[in-house]
Amino acid sequence: xxxxxLHDKHLALNAKMIEYAGFHMPVSYAGIGEEHLAxxxxxxxxxxxxxGEFLVEGKVALSFVNRLVTNMITEDVTKVTYSLMCDEKGFxxxxxxxxxxxxxxxxxxxxxxxxxxxxxxxxxxxxxxxxAVRNLSDEFGQVAIQGPLVKEHIHEIMGETGQDLxxxxxxxxxxxxxxVIFSRTGYTGEDGFEVYGKPEFIxxxxxxxxxxxxxxxxxxxxxxxxxxxxxxxxxxxxxDTINPVEAGLNFAxxxxxxxxxxxxxxxxxxxPTRKVVGIELLERNIPRxxxxxxxxxxxxxVVTTGYLxxxxxTPVACALIDxxxxxxxxxxxxxxxxxxxPAKVRNRKFYTKKYNK
Amino acid sequence: MHKYLPHTREDIEAMLKVTGASTTDDLFSSxxxxxxxxxxYNIPHxxxxxxxxxxxxxxxxxxxxxxIFRGAGAYDHYTPSIVKAIISRQEFLTSYTPYxxxxxxxxxxxxxxxxxxxxxxxxMDVSNASMYDGSTATAEAMFMAHAQTDMDTILxxxxxxxxxxxxxxxxxxxxxxxxMIVPMKNGQTDLEAVERxxxxxxxxxxxxxxxxxxxEDLCGFADVIHQAGGLFIINSEGQALSLxxxxxxxxxxIACGDLQSLGLPLSFxxxxxxxxxxxxxxxxxxxxxxxGLTTDVDGKRAFVLTLQAREQHIxxxxxxxxICSNQSLMALAVTVYLSAMGKEGLIKVANESMxxxxxLYHKLLQTKKFDVLFDQPFFKEFVLKAKFDVNAFExxxxxxxxxxxxxxxxxxxLFAVTEKRTIEEMxxxxxxVVNLA
Amino acid sequence: xxxxxxxxxSESHEWVKVEGKNAWIGISDHAQHALGSVVFIExxxxxxxxxxxxxxxxxxxxxxxxxxxTPVSGKILDVNKALEGSPEMLNDDPYGAWIVxxxxxxxxxxxxxxxxxxxxxxxxx
Numbered sequence: 001x002x003x004x005x006l007h008d009k010h011l012a013l014n015a016k017m018i019e020y021a022g023f024h025m026p027v028s029y030a031g032i033g034e035e036h037l038a039x040x041x042x043x044x045x046x047x048x049x050x051x052g053e054f055l056v057e058g059k060v061a062l063s064f065v066n067r068l069v070t071n072m073i074t075e076d077v078t079k080v081t082y083s084l085m086c087d088e089k090g091f092x093x094x095x096x097x098x099x100x101x102x103x104x105x106x107x108x109x110x111x112x113x114x115x116x117x118x119x120x121x122x123x124x125x126x127x128x129x130x131x132a133v134r135n136l137s138d139e140f141g142q143v144a145i146q147g148p149l150v151k152e153h154i155h156e157i158m159g160e161t162g163q164d165l166x167x168x169x170x171x172x173x174x175x176x177x178x179x180v181i182f183s184r185t186g187y188t189g190e191d192g193f194e195v196y197g198k199p200e201f202i203x204x205x206x207x208x209x210x211x212x213x214x215x216x217x218x219x220x221x222x223x224x225x226x227x228x229x230x231x232x233x234x235x236x237x238x239x240d241t242i243n244p245v246e247a248g249l250n251f252a253x254x255x256x257x258x259x260x261x262x263x264x265x266x267x268x269x270x271x272p273t274r275k276v277v278g279i280e281l282l283e284r285n286i287p288r289x290x291x292x293x294x295x296x297x298x299x300x301x302v303v304t305t306g307y308l309x310x311x312x313x314t315p316v317a318c319a320l321i322d323x324x325x326x327x328x329x330x331x332x333x334x335x336x337x338x339x340x341x342p343a344k345v346r347n348r349k350f351y352t353k354k355y356n357k
Numbered sequence: 358m359h360k361y362l363p364h365t366r367e368d369i370e371a372m373l374k375v376t377g378a379s380t381t382d383d384l385f386s387s388x389x390x391x392x393x394x395x396x397x398y399n400i401p402h403x404x405x406x407x408x409x410x411x412x413x414x415x416x417x418x419x420x421x422x423x424x425i426f427r428g429a430g431a432y433d434h435y436t437p438s439i440v441k442a443i444i445s446r447q448e449f450l451t452s453y454t455p456y457x458x459x460x461x462x463x464x465x466x467x468x469x470x471x472x473x474x475x476x477x478x479x480x481m482d483v484s485n486a487s488m489y490d491g492s493t494a495t496a497e498a499m500f501m502a503h504a505q506t507d508m509d510t511i512l513x514x515x516x517x518x519x520x521x522x523x524x525x526x527x528x529x530x531x532x533x534x535x536x537m538i539v540p541m542k543n544g545q546t547d548l549e550a551v552e553r554x555x556x557x558x559x560x561x562x563x564x565x566x567x568x569x570x571x572x573e574d575l576c577g578f579a580d581v582i583h584q585a586g587g588l589f590i591i592n593s594e595g596q597a598l599s600l601x602x603x604x605x606x607x608x609x610x611i612a613c614g615d616l617q618s619l620g621l622p623l624s625f626x627x628x629x630x631x632x633x634x635x636x637x638x639x640x641x642x643x644x645x646x647x648x649g650l651t652t653d654v655d656g657k658r659a660f661v662l663t664l665q666a667r668e669q670h671i672x673x674x675x676x677x678x679x680i681c682s683n684q685s686l687m688a689l690a691v692t693v694y695l696s697a698m699g700k701e702g703l704i705k706v707a708n709e710s711m712x713x714x715x716x717l718y719h720k721l722l723q724t725k726k727f728d729v730l731f732d733q734p735f736f737k738e739f740v741l742k743a744k745f746d747v748n749a750f751e752x753x754x755x756x757x758x759x760x761x762x763x764x765x766x767x768x769x770x771l772f773a774v775t776e777k778r779t780i781e782e783m784x785x786x787x788x789x790v791v792n793l794a
Numbered sequence: 795x796x797x798x799x800x801x802x803x804s805e806s807h808e809w810v811k812v813e814g815k816n817a818w819i820g821i822s823d824h825a826q827h828a829l830g831s832v833v834f835i836e837x838x839x840x841x842x843x844x845x846x847x848x849x850x851x852x853x854x855x856x857x858x859x860x861x862x863x864t865p866v867s868g869k870i871l872d873v874n875k876a877l878e879g880s881p882e883m884l885n886d887d888p889y890g891a892w893i894v895x896x897x898x899x900x901x902x903x904x905x906x907x908x909x910x911x912x913x914x915x916x917x918x919x
Contacts, residue, residue: 016830031831032856088780089716220857241708267719271729284878286834286854297548298574307856308833324732337836337852337859 004049005141005199006206013216021113023050026218033310035221036228039188040311043147044217045209048194049202052115053140054108054122058131062103067260068125069096070244070253075103080168080185083252084244085121086261090268092238092247094118097185099170107181109196111234125260141202145209146192146225148354154193157208158182162193167355175201187222189229189353227305227318230278230348236289236304237276237318246274246320248348275326276304278348279317279334285341287317287334294333294340295325303334309350316350423760424782426717428738428773429568430491430518431626432618434596434706435777440620440693449689454682455648458661464685465660468648471688474695478598479612480605481634486646486662486683488631491615492521495562495592496528497633497678498611501642502588503534504677508559510535512587514546516567521592525562534559544571544731544740552581560588560610566597569771570714570738571731579608595619595632595691597736599703600711604634611635620694621687630687641667644678709776710737713783717774720787730769738773740765745793753789761786795917796823798889802904803913804865809889810907817866818892821853824917826888830855832881837873838894844868846903850894853884866903868896 001024010017015026026047028035038044056065066073071083077100085093094114099107110118119135126133145154155161160173160182170183180197195205210216223233232238238247243261245253245268255266281287287306292299306317317334325332328347333340364372369381378384385393404412425433444450448463455461455468468486475484488494499511511529513522515538522536529536539550539561546563555561561582565573575591582589588610593601595616604612617629635643641664649663669676698706714737721727727741743750747764754761759782762770774783797803802810807825811818826832834854844850849861850870872895877883883891898904908916 027857028830033831033833087712089712091712224856241712264716264719267716267723271719271722273732273734284834285836286859288859297577299576308854322734339836 002050004047005202006047006049006143009203009206009210010047010216013210015216015218018219020219021050021111021115023112025050026216028218028220029216032218032220032224035215035217036224036310038215039147039190039217039221039225041148043145043149043153043209043214044188044221045206045214046144046146046217046222047142047206048144049141049199050112051140051142052110052112052118052135052137053196054110054119055134055136056106056108056122056126056131057104057134058129059104060129061106061131062100064126064129064131065098065106065108066257067129068122069098070259070261070265071098072254072257073098073100073106075100077102078169078171080170080183082168084238084249085118086244086259086265087121087240088261088264090243090245090261090264091240092234092242092244093121093240094234095232095238095249095252099181099183101172114234139198140196141199142194142196143202143205143209144186144188144192144194145214146186146188146190147214148190150190150192150214151356153212153214156212157205157214158193158195165193165356167191167357176204180205184356187229187231188225189231189351189355190225191354191356223305224307224309227307228309228311228351229353230318230350232276233305237320242274242276242320243268245269246272246323247276272323274301274320275323276318276320276348277326278346278350279303279306279319279332279343280346281315281317281334282342282344284315285334285336285339286315287319287336287341287343292335293319293321293343294335295322295330296333299335300325300332306334312350316346318348421758423755423758424778424785425623425760426754426772426774426778426786427760427763428570428775429763429771430520430594430615430617431623431629432594432596432710432737432773432775433623433777434618434620434710434775436620436622436690437694437697439697440690443693444686444690449686455646455685456662458659462660465648465662467689467692468646468683468685469650469660471692472648474692475612475616475632475634478595478603478695479593479632479634480603481609481612482637483640483643483647484632484634485643486648487685487688488613488633488645488680489684490627490629490631491592491594491613491617492518492524492631493528493680494613494615494631494633495521495590496525497644497680498590498592498613499525499528499534499559499562500532500644500678501611501635501639502559502590503532504642505588505639506559506586508557508587509533510537510558512537512539512551512554512558512561514539514561514563514567515541516544516546516569516571516573517562517564517592518568521564544569544733545573546575546578548577548581551578555582555585555587558585558587560590562590562592564592564614565601566593566736566738569731569733569740570735570773571733572601572736575602575607583608596703596707596710599700599707600736610639616687616691619691620698621690628684628687630684630691640664642677643667644676645680646683706776707737710774713737713774713776713778714739714772716780717772717778717783717786720783721772721790724787724790726790726793737775738771740769740771743768743770745790750789750793753793754786757785757789759786759789761789795827796889797910797914797917798823799910801889802865802907802909803916804863804907805916806863806865807916808863808865810865810904811892812898812904815901816871816895816897817868819864819866819894819896820892821862821884821888822913822917823888826885829853829860829885830857832884835877835881835884835893837875837878838870840870840873842870843899844870844896846900846906853881862893864894864896865907866896866898866900868899871895871897 293301301321596618
């Protein structure tokens with residue numbers, strides 16, 4: 001297992017550790033419920049150094065990245081763009097963030113579990129373009145500091161208020177003996193920042209945050225928070241057998257642009273067969289990833305993610321189902337062990353996001 | 358040039374001297390003259406090495422290598438090089454029947470491994486050493502159900518490959534058994550129809566994915582069939598088992614089908630590979646060879662053909678079946694394929710077929726020249742109803758070196774896509790549809 | 795890990811308290827610690843019959859669901875309904891928060907269970 005640059009910090013805090021995407025990672029410290037609530041009401045910090053970073057360089061870097069990803073990437077060097085990469089059949093290779101440093105230098109941030117696969121894919125696609133692609137994942141550390149109170153205290157950690165940064169924007173700021181990428185982004189549905197930089201800077205930032213009372217949060221809360229905020233997770237709502245249209249990510253797919261998989265998605269849209277919907281259980285139980293979804297006696301889909309959230313009264317989930325049953329209010333069942341638990345289709349807005357827009 | 362038996366004239370004379378006959382024909386004197394062949398065999402003289410090679414080459418050049426969009430039981434998947442390399446070894450290629458375990462441990466070991474892998478693929482307890490093909494394996498499954506229940510009618514789903522149904526009917530005919538077809542509902546086996554018909558039947562045979570490529574929902578079938586005292590038989594092709602629910606998960610009693618899709622080339626129709634697997638309680642009703650694991654007199658691990666009292670060299674007319682062989686070389690090929698691919702590789706390659714099929718499905722619908730026939734989940738095959746002349750389409754495809762979909766009648770086309778079909782090939786097929794008058 | 799004296803234990807970390815012909819069953823301190831905060835429990839139906847080793851219910855933490863196995867065969871006489879509303883009781887008081895009360899159908903099975911001393915090493919694994 002690989003260790004992140006903050007590994008010893010987690011052990012010192014007595015974190016419960018697990019193996020995730022080849023890394024030894026903290027799943028929780030004080031407890032998933034407490035950490036989830038800390039982010040929703042105060043401040044939490046996550047070690048996300050396991051994520052992957054690729055640098056695309058060359059005269060035609062912007063054209064290449066636009067061919068590679070589904071969303072429109074402009075030359076705006078302040079914007080961070082959420083996008084997906086698809087294969088030629090329209091299925092998702094990964095979702096990612098795109099940082100345009102300049103039109104010839106673009107940073108792609110991908111999921112930890114897909115680093116090797118994604119790099120092989122990006123390298124393969126780059127052969128048709130005059131660009132160089134480098135995998136810098138081992139050189140970056142990264143933390144995410146999230147919560148409604150973060151904006152009041154971030155300057156104590158970073159020496160920067162970030163008040164000039166709106167949601168999904170970033171800038172490069174000085175830190176210590178160098179610089180870090182300071183980005184108003186996150187995977188929790190709360191306002192907050194993510195910082196990318198050299199390991200020694202990230203370690204320093206972590207210590208400062210803990211010292212001022214930011215709660216350390218692990219992968220457990222990371223998943224419950226992103227699920228509550230209706231943000232997709234690769235391998236759950238998107239995967240190499242799910243396309244972005246059925247996942248409901250049309251906002252990040254610009255079909256007017258040419259990109260790998262575009263034709264397949266245009267064709268799919270004319271006759272869609274599945275959809276990721278929200279579901280709500282009508283009885284107290286927990287609908288989890290992988291549980292079958294039924295209409296009467298027929299299996300018509302599967303739960304992609306589900307939890308009993310500390311902040312909601314009814315158990316909710318996202319499920320990939322046959323589009324014929326995707327209308328809100330449709331009555332369904334979720335198979336939980338030996339029980340057919342009644343449920344119904346609802347919208348996926350489990351939580352109102354609090355971004356700084 | 359020699360005739361085919363390599364005895365010299367001197368060898369023959371020496372043997373005749375011992376027997377007391379003056380010619381070889383004299384050895385057949387007990388056969389009445391009117392039954393004897395009086396003219397020579399109509400077999401051409403042997404060819405030289407070079408002439409024979411030329412002859413085979415000319416035959417081979419008549420083959421058309423086509424881009425294949427057709428399945429219906431035989432699929433154009435890739436055979437990894439390692440498969441051919443291993444089965445070409447002389448120890449495997451020509452070695453024969455393993456009834457003498459003392460000289461056949463290698464063969465028996467791979468048969469045992471093959472049986473183990475079939476159980477892992479299907480979720481059943483025990484497998485035999487293989488059958489000739491999926492259709493005969495399915496027919497034998499019917500015999501097992503009959504032997505177990507003593508009922509004389511089998512239910513067969515209308516969604517099965519009609520050629521498999523034909524073989525089942527042939528086998529049934531010669532044992533005075535009856536075949537009743539269960540009508541389908543919207544491309545799936547109709548559970549309500551099964552409930553109505555299952556009483557006093559030996560069981561039900563379904564195919565999953567079915568002939569139309571549709572992934573059947575077989576939840577609830579086992580309960581209905583078992584309550585009526587019947588056996589639940591599911592026929593699934595090998596590759597599909599990496600993705601769809603297995604026979605074991607559906608609580609089926611017998612698993613059968615063809616494993617051609619697991620690394621066996623199309624080979625113009627065969628040899629393919631039938632598998633037959635079941636729950637332990639039915640093992641003594643299984644036909645064919647079964648390899649078992651035991652220890653020899655020195656306590657060393659050994660493999661043997663076992664439970665031979667089922668087979669006809671012991672039970673004669675009372676044997677479970679007349680088959681006393683297996684499809685060993687193909688079983689070895691599939692075992693090599695599965696070992697090379699592994700559990701993850703198997704899923705990966707199956708996903709590629711499925712993704713390609715769904716890509717083609719949506720692109721074909723986009724042409725607006727098809728009607729959807731069944732709105733059902735499918736694996737690597739699907740049916741669309743053409744709004745154009747299907748014969749003209751087939752010819753247009755062949756002109757471009759493409760073997761198009763199978764015409765099921767009434768304009769219904771059965772398309773198959775495997776991992777070998779590239780985006781370019783699929784787009785080319787779509788182009789042909791678009792360009793049809 | 796706290797291993798309470800006077801109880802019998804299974805290798806799957808359930809405890810059994812025998813009272814005449816009946817038994818109370820719960821999960822040990824080791825089990826609740828390994829689970830983390832319990833957020834949900836599925837209880838069996840009163841009157842249900844189970845054989846030793848059967849899964850009779852499930853406890854769930856945020857991340858995972860775990861079956862609860864019965865260490866002895868019998869008929870369910872009562873279930874601790876309070877746990878449905880407050881499943882965290884299993885974390886706070888694992889030996890007090892019983893899960894089921896069952897009528898033993900085969901007292902000989904009790905001999906196959908572990909006493910506190912023999913169960914202790916299993917918690918150290």
